[in-house]
Amino acid sequence: MRCLILYYSMTGQAEKAATQAARAAVEAGWDATLCRIGMSDPADALARPMNIAASKKWTQGAQKGIMVPIAFDPPDAPDARYDAVLLFSNTWGDNPSVPIRSFLESDQAKALFAGTPVGVYIVCRRLWQNNLRIVRELVEQAGGHVLAGEAFMHPGGQWGSLIQTITYLYRTDSGRTHFLGFPLPRYGLSDEAMARIPGFTGALLAPAATNQEGKA
Template identity: 25%
Template sequence: MKKVLVLYYSQSGQLQSVMDQIVAPLKQCDGIQCDYQKIEPLTPYPYPWPFYRFFNVFPEAVYLDGCPVKTLQIEEQYDLIVLGYTSWFLSPSIPVTGFLQSDQAKKVFNNTPVVTVIACRDMWLMAQEKMKTMLKDLGAHLLDNVVLTDQGKSLYTFVTTPRWMLTGKKDAFWFFPRAGVHENEIASTSRFGDRLCKALQHDEERDSLPLLNNMGAVNVNGKLIATEHIAHRSFLIWSKLIKKAGPQYSRGRNVVITIYVIFLLTLILTIVPLNMLVRKLLSPFRKKSLAKAVKYYEQPSGK
């Protein structure tokens, strides 16, 4: 009997819908025991988020300061772990980080193959780089990565995603598309569960090789790679400043957050579009380096 552990943390329910699709074939698979668990912080985070509370977790997310989480009722050893997470400020969500930093994770992830599943905006590269490091520190082996990103152009999601997080509204409005991953794309993720089922039945997870090659698991937008790197460097600087201003929810921290949000909005309305235009003009001269970067971030699963 093969044992699979599926873990996730979801606020809006979108990631849970994705994980449900992946889990369904595994639960029906002969010879597979599938334990499906939600990571829960000891102190729940709100959804929708109040404005200042949303930005108050910004520094902790960026610097991987995980929160205390509830102990899961799981076994200590599995043949495969499927870990679903969302990106908070270009980093894994704080509850997922908190669990990966727990003593329980140290036991269950050690020497175990892992498939990560991400559902978020179109910027997830830095979050996955941090995830790779945390998994390596736990002694886990990353076999595959599945990524689903919000529908709509990148500039549109600068509006639709914050609106969704801060108000709970994800419907289309004006010329903006509906927020979140398209329902058809979510439904199609069951194919990954089917493939994992067959792989486990044939002991393929023991080979430490990707199981989801040529299945459209990852699609990297090369145009956003440099933008995400720049944004992450900015996040590191501002997170440090916000942390130094005071503890969470303090007046000092909120003052710096206000300054940062004004800076961020100015950046989005001016520098970001200009940067995207410049990079588009330069892209014909950077095809080789861009292709190399795309190939790297598509690993281990590839397209």
């Protein structure tokens, strides 16, 4: 049984989560291929420290559903056939990130998803519902079948995680510890979110394996 684990990652959170899911898939007896989606035009690449113009461009771009040229690493990973796909979707402006949407609306997604079970991991500071709804729609439009989707978030409430994330994107260090004297949650996926990844991955892959055995 083979699964493809697809992610884009600007600040390393989806990459960390995808790597954890790959470990869990291998432990469940699957052959797991990790594949990174990147922007293929260097002019599109996002990096810290972001400036206001870039932050606005990509947040609004995600909300408008813009698409950019993308590339895969390893390049030929999406060309093979898989028994399941695990897709990590970062939230930008309440939507899937631009590279993830660009992939979901590509011909490559149609070829990859045709009849394939898909598990969705929303990686975000806090806003996950709209991202998951759109990813579900686009996966189904591309011919895939969403088995389940779950949110994996940063620690802290709405305000703490918002202030931490915004300031983190504008800096190059590991983030502020305080804002106006109030302690801030650290930047990145919470321990609780990371701890849920193996269980969610195992639960996703178990029925996918049973379905394929049934077809065999």
